[in-house]
Amino acid sequence: MVQHQSSQNEPGTPASFRETITRLGPQIRPFAPRLIAGFLCALGAGVVALTIPQVLRTMVNSVLHIGGSATDVWVSAAIVALLGLAEAVLVFFRRVFVITPATRIEADLRIRLYCHLQRLPVAFHDKWGSGQLLSRSMADLSLVRRWLAFGSIMLVVSTVTVVVGLWFMFTSSWLLGLIYLVGAVPITIRAFYFRNVFRAASRLSQDQAGDLATNVEESVHGIRVIKAFGRGGQALEGFGVRARQLRDTEIKKARSLSGFLMLVVSVPEITLGVGLIVGVWLTARGELTVGDLVAFFATAAVLAGPVEGIGMLLGMTLTTKTALDRHFDVMDTENTIDSPTAPESAARPEGRLSLRDVSFSFPDTRPGSPPVLAGVDLEVEPGETMALVGVTGSGKSTLLQLVPRLYDVTGGAVLIDGIDIRRLDLDALRSTVSVAFEDTTLFSSSIADNVLLGANLPSGRDPREALDEALEVAQAGFAHDLDDGVDTVIGEEGLSLSGGQRQRIALARAIAAKPRVLVLDDPLSALDVRTEEAVTERLRSVLAGTTTLLVAHRPSTVMLADRVALLRAGRIDDVGTHAQLLARNAHYRHVIASLDDPPTVEDVLQSDSGRGNQP
Numbered sequence: 365m366v367q368h369q370s371s372q373n374e375p376g377t378p379a380s381f382r383e384t385i386t387r388l389g390p391q392i393r394p395f396a397p398r399l400i401a402g403f404l405c406a407l408g409a410g411v412v413a414l415t416i417p418q419v420l421r422t423m424v425n426s427v428l429h430i431g432g433s434a435t436d437v438w439v440s441a442a443i444v445a446l447l448g449l450a451e452a453v454l455v456f457f458r459r460v461f462v463i464t465p466a467t468r469i470e471a472d473l474r475i476r477l478y479c480h481l482q483r484l485p486v487a488f489h490d491k492w493g494s495g496q497l498l499s500r501s502m503a504d505l506s507l508v509r510r511w512l513a514f515g516s517i518m519l520v521v522s523t524v525t526v527v528v529g530l531w532f533m534f535t536s537s538w539l540l541g542l543i544y545l546v547g548a549v550p551i552t553i554r555a556f557y558f559r560n561v562f563r564a565a566s567r568l569s570q571d572q573a574g575d576l577a578t579n580v581e582e583s584v585h586g587i588r589v590i591k592a593f594g595r596g597g598q599a600l601e602g603f604g605v606r607a608r609q610l611r612d613t614e615i616k617k618a619r620s621l622s623g624f625l626m627l628v629v630s631v632p633e634i635t636l637g638v639g640l641i642v643g644v645w646l647t648a649r650g651e652l653t654v655g656d657l658v659a660f661f662a663t664a665a666v667l668a669g670p671v672e673g674i675g676m677l678l679g680m681t682l683t684t685k686t687a688l689d690r691h692f693d694v695m696d697t698e699n700t701i702d703s704p705t706a707p708e709s710a711a712r713p714e715g716r717l718s719l720r721d722v723s724f725s726f727p728d729t730r731p732g733s734p735p736v737l738a739g740v741d742l743e744v745e746p747g748e749t750m751a752l753v754g755v756t757g758s759g760k761s762t763l764l765q766l767v768p769r770l771y772d773v774t775g776g777a778v779l780i781d782g783i784d785i786r787r788l789d790l791d792a793l794r795s796t797v798s799v800a801f802e803d804t805t806l807f808s809s810s811i812a813d814n815v816l817l818g819a820n821l822p823s824g825r826d827p828r829e830a831l832d833e834a835l836e837v838a839q840a841g842f843a844h845d846l847d848d849g850v851d852t853v854i855g856e857e858g859l860s861l862s863g864g865q866r867q868r869i870a871l872a873r874a875i876a877a878k879p880r881v882l883v884l885d886d887p888l889s890a891l892d893v894r895t896e897e898a899v900t901e902r903l904r905s906v907l908a909g910t911t912t913l914l915v916a917h918r919p920s921t922v923m924l925a926d927r928v929a930l931l932r933a934g935r936i937d938d939v940g941t942h943a944q945l946l947a948r949n950a951h952y953r954h955v956i957a958s959l960d961d962p963p964t965v966e967d968v969l970q971s972d973s974g975r976g977n978q979p
């Protein structure tokens with residue numbers, strides 16, 4: 365079983381927070397003015413909140429003073445109300461300014477990730493669990509958005525508010541300010557420990573969430589098998605184990621955060637208690653005015669929110685750093701299969717397919733295990749149809765996947781019209797080569813979209829005509845009889861169609877692209893004999909002008925080919941016509957004898973009548 369990737373790609377030193385955030389620079393830069401405006405609004409709101417205690421100080425000192433004027437009360441109350449309103453307006457504008465950049469950056473990162481995933485080779489997808497990629501492109505990037513829109517700004521604003529508030533406290537009384545500041549010492553020390561524990565737990569929980577998503581994806585995908593084998597209980601058990609693991613990590617994360625928050629909330633309260641005693645004592649001695657004492661405590665009340673918030677925001681920032689690390693793990697995975705910088709193109713494209721001394725091993729196979737292909741030499745002439753025959757597991761499907769460069773050869777070369785396919789433009793190669801794989805993959809869109817997926821039709825060519833032609837060759841006329849004809853949307857992965865119907869749609873898709881080189885992995889395996897005959901009949905004329913490499917599991921499919929190549933132990937053992945190989949190659953006779961060929965009705969009737977003759 366393939367071990368899916370879940371943790372960091374390169375276990376080297378993790379990037380520092382600054383390095384990680386700096387990498388967002390290109391996405392953030394275009395929105396810098398709006399983000400700065402949002403930040404200034406948040407800062408303004410913080411400062412306004414802090415000025416309210418100062419108004420209170422003036423009010424207490426002047427209004428409550430013997431002989432103070434009553435109108436001053438109204439004026440002070442009006443100022444406090446206006447400041448409160450100003451704070452609310454600034455908070456509103458902070459949101460207005462930052463929401464658009466944050467959502468746009470999230471969408472941009474998501475699109476770039478998707479684009480990168482599309483370009484990364486199949487070998488990458490073999491290794492990475494789909495849930496990991498799902499959680500990285502959804503949950504992780506939502507975290508980044510929330511942090512950009514709220515966390516990052518509020519972390520800075522809260523810090524600034526706390527510093528300015530402390531300064532106000534010191535202006536009320538340096539002794540009270542100092543008492544309050546002493547509380548910061550245990551919080552800072554604890555913050556270092558918290559950061560390490562929380563960061564590790566956060567990475568683990570996000571990775572586990574990804575694994576859990578893979579688990580859900582896999583069991584939903586395989587629900588028919590799970591149900592049919594009555595393995596729901598076992599699937600649930602496996603899921604439960606992972607879900608509980610995630611729960612434990614989340615609890616560990618929450619414990620670490622709540623321990624830290626307890627300190628962040630309680631220490632300022634304790635220092636305030638001490639401050640109250642000292643403050644009252646100072647006021648009684650006449651060293652502190654009542655207004656100063658009120659301002660000190662009102663400031664402390666304003667700071668309670670930001671101080672507590674810093675703990676939460678620190679947690680949010682660490683989680684976001686993890687989310688970004690996970691994002692960049694994927695983004696940093698190098699695309700090993702790409703177009704060359706200066707692609708070549710054939711002077712006279714004919715569609716000659718050559719494999720020269722091709723060897724291939726899957727990445728990450730155990731050292732010492734034999735390669736799947738070792739020294740494959742094969743020439744398919746332009747327009748020729750070559751069948752590839754071999755026992756199961758001999759590497760036929762693997763060989764086919766080398767032609768459109770789903771994997772790159774590990775030795776030797778695949779050439780089209782004499783040019784190594786690695787020197788061709790990748791898009792050009794993939795429109796030259798068209799494929800229909802063993803396991804048919806259809807998408808949850810219309811039949812027409814599925815069939816015309818890879819067809820780069822020349823201008824002036826009617827897509828409907830190309831579609832009808834392809835459906836006709838693949839004997840997929842049933843599509844016209846569906847509720848909405850060829851516009852019928854087939855369910856997820858085309859599961860609303862039968863296996864044989866899906867296979868014919870996939871065959872139509874390969875043909876509609878009108879490729880010069882056609883690669884078919886046993887394209888008729890799911891068809892009944894009559895349909896197979898009809899498809900074979902129509903396919904023969906299409907194949908006549910197209911270079912075709914065709915994996916055959918049935919003698920009837922072999923019959924479509926001009927020549928047959930026999931794959932054995934990773935090499936081409938023999939090439940010739942079916943008759944030649946039958947006559948001269950014992951291994952071919954063995955393979956052909958073991959190929960499954962369903963009996964025709966005539967065969968059955970004959971054997972029945974034979975049996976009937978027996979006494």
Ligand SMILES: Nc1ncnc2c1ncn2[C@@H]1O[C@H](COP(=O)(O)OP(=O)(O)OP(=O)(O)O)[C@@H](O)[C@H]1O
Pocket residue numbers: 490726736754755756757758759760761762763802
């Ligand atoms: N993605 C993969 N990663 C690692 N090994 C793989 C992968 N796909 C196939 N293999 C291995 O490569 C070998 C050849 O497999 P391949 O699918 O090419 O066989 P095949 O000739 O097409 O067989 P069949 O006739 O059953 O379709 C097998 O031993 C298989 O286990």
Ligand SMILES: [Mg+2]
Pocket residue numbers: 760761762802885
């Ligand atoms: Mg195969």
